[in-house]
Amino acid sequence: MNVKILCLGILSFGEMTGYDIRKLASEGRFSHFCEAGYGSIYPALSQLTEAGHVTFAEEAEAGKPNRKIYSITESGRQALHLALSSAPGADRFKSEFLFHSLFADKMPDDYFRTRLAAKISETRATVERLKSSLEKCDHEPSGFALGFGVAINEAALAYLEQYDETVIMKAALEDSGFMESVDE
Amino acid sequence: MNVKILCLGILSFGEMTGYDIRKLASEGRFSHFCEAGYGSIYPALSQLTEAGHVTFAEEAEAGKPNRKIYSITESGRQALHLALSSAPGADRFKSEFLFHSLFADKMPDDYFRTRLAAKISETRATVERLKSSLEKCDHEPSGFALGFGVAINEAALAYLEQYDETVIMKAALEDSGFMESVDE
DNA sequence: TACGTCATGTAAGTCGTTACATGATTGG
DNA sequence: CCAATCATGTAACGACTTACATGACGTA
Numbered sequence: 001m002n003v004k005i006l007c008l009g010i011l012s013f014g015e016m017t018g019y020d021i022r023k024l025a026s027e028g029r030f031s032h033f034c035e036a037g038y039g040s041i042y043p044a045l046s047q048l049t050e051a052g053h054v055t056f057a058e059e060a061e062a063g064k065p066n067r068k069i070y071s072i073t074e075s076g077r078q079a080l081h082l083a084l085s086s087a088p089g090a091d092r093f094k095s096e097f098l099f100h101s102l103f104a105d106k107m108p109d110d111y112f113r114t115r116l117a118a119k120i121s122e123t124r125a126t127v128e129r130l131k132s133s134l135e136k137c138d139h140e141p142s143g144f145a146l147g148f149g150v151a152i153n154e155a156a157l158a159y160l161e162q163y164d165e166t167v168i169m170k171a172a173l174e175d176s177g178f179m180e181s182v183d184e
Numbered sequence: 185m186n187v188k189i190l191c192l193g194i195l196s197f198g199e200m201t202g203y204d205i206r207k208l209a210s211e212g213r214f215s216h217f218c219e220a221g222y223g224s225i226y227p228a229l230s231q232l233t234e235a236g237h238v239t240f241a242e243e244a245e246a247g248k249p250n251r252k253i254y255s256i257t258e259s260g261r262q263a264l265h266l267a268l269s270s271a272p273g274a275d276r277f278k279s280e281f282l283f284h285s286l287f288a289d290k291m292p293d294d295y296f297r298t299r300l301a302a303k304i305s306e307t308r309a310t311v312e313r314l315k316s317s318l319e320k321c322d323h324e325p326s327g328f329a330l331g332f333g334v335a336i337n338e339a340a341l342a343y344l345e346q347y348d349e350t351v352i353m354k355a356a357l358e359d360s361g362f363m364e365s366v367d368e
Numbered sequence: 369t370a371c372g373t374c375a376t377g378t379a380a381g382t383c384g385t386t387a388c389a390t391g392a393t394t395g396g
Numbered sequence: 397c398c399a400a401t402c403a404t405g406t407a408a409c410g411a412c413t414t415a416c417a418t419g420a421c422g423t424a
């Protein structure tokens with residue numbers, strides 16, 4: 001799933017600008033399973049235009065760069081279809097957080113607790129975002145994808161929260177141990 | 185988390201060959217949150233050697249390429265520590281499957297059902313693999329990371345299976361509708 | 369005999385990220 | 397007035413993938 005196919009896929013839902021595509025892909029309702037920045041979207045759009053898979057209508061506005069509203073062409077739809085007809089590659093999850101967590105025992109005490117707290121609030125925010133997208137969504141397949149995101153992020157959140165409690169308990173036990181010996 | 189830091193991290197658990205690192209990173213107990221192939225590991229190891237972050241002991245064996253057993257140096261540990269001391273970047277999930285699922289309604293009927301079935305058995309296998317790794321694991325932080333993997337993959341599996349049932353029901357209803365009109 | 373595992377590496381190419389460049393408008 | 401949003405794009409760089417090259421040993 002390279003950026004070109006991603007653009008084609010997004011444009012198959014309606015015409016829009018490169019700016020809009022990036023928004024959908026990295027903040028919007030597709031952002032939980034893909035990622036693309038300006039630096040890859042704009043060149044992709046140029047190439048797709050050259051190949052005849054998309055066209056654009058230019059809207060000139062004073063002072064601003066010309067707004068280009070892209071739409072997918074028939075040949076673009078065919079290219080998308082072709083890409084969709086071969087089996088999807090494997091899902092990939094990359095987590096620096098989990099990598100860092102591997103060394104929790106070699107880092108200062110509060111290190112992991114801080115990271116964990118951050119990850120929990122981050123995940124909570126993601127769940128909220130996905131749920132509200134899901135509520136607004138009336139397109140069934142998008143709903144399926146959003147539901148998937150909600151399911152795994154809720155599971156992640158539950159796991160992290162449960163772990164957090166055990167960490168807090170351990171810390172409390174240690175603290176009370178210290179208290180007894182340090183308390184004057 | 186580039187490949188160099190990944191290598192450093194893995195080597196901090198014990199000395200091993202580039203071949204072993206790749207196994208851990210793309211099939212073993214780290215593979216659910218990172219990924220690295222030979223083509224990135226071997227060059228990374230050379231660079232780390234140049235930088236003095238790792239050393240290797242060479243074992244010559246007739247006919248085979250020399251086996252190089254890498255170990256992390258003190259400077260390597262420092263580099264790892266440094267990398268770990270800044271906040272981890274955001275987790276990233278990339279799913280071609282979810283992207284494809286977006287167009288389920290525009291593809292042939294059995295298309296999505298086939299993909300879904302494949303994804304279910306794939307996820308089931310992942311859950312099994314992670315669980316068995318978890319059982320064998322006696323290193324707490326690794327256990328935490330594995331547990332995370334189990335949690336999200338189990339959630340994904342449950343979601344997919346539940347969805348699968350509704351799809352099957354729909355198909356059955358449609359089939360029986362067809363049956364009545366087609367049955368001679 | 370053919371495949372899988374062990375084992376290392378390179379070279380070319382693709383792909384994407386980051387930083388830069390520009391600039392108006394709107395809301396706090 | 398400052399930050400964010402809208403809006404487009406390029407250039408350099410870095411990172412990773414894919415394919416290639418080599419070869420022994422064990423096992424089905």
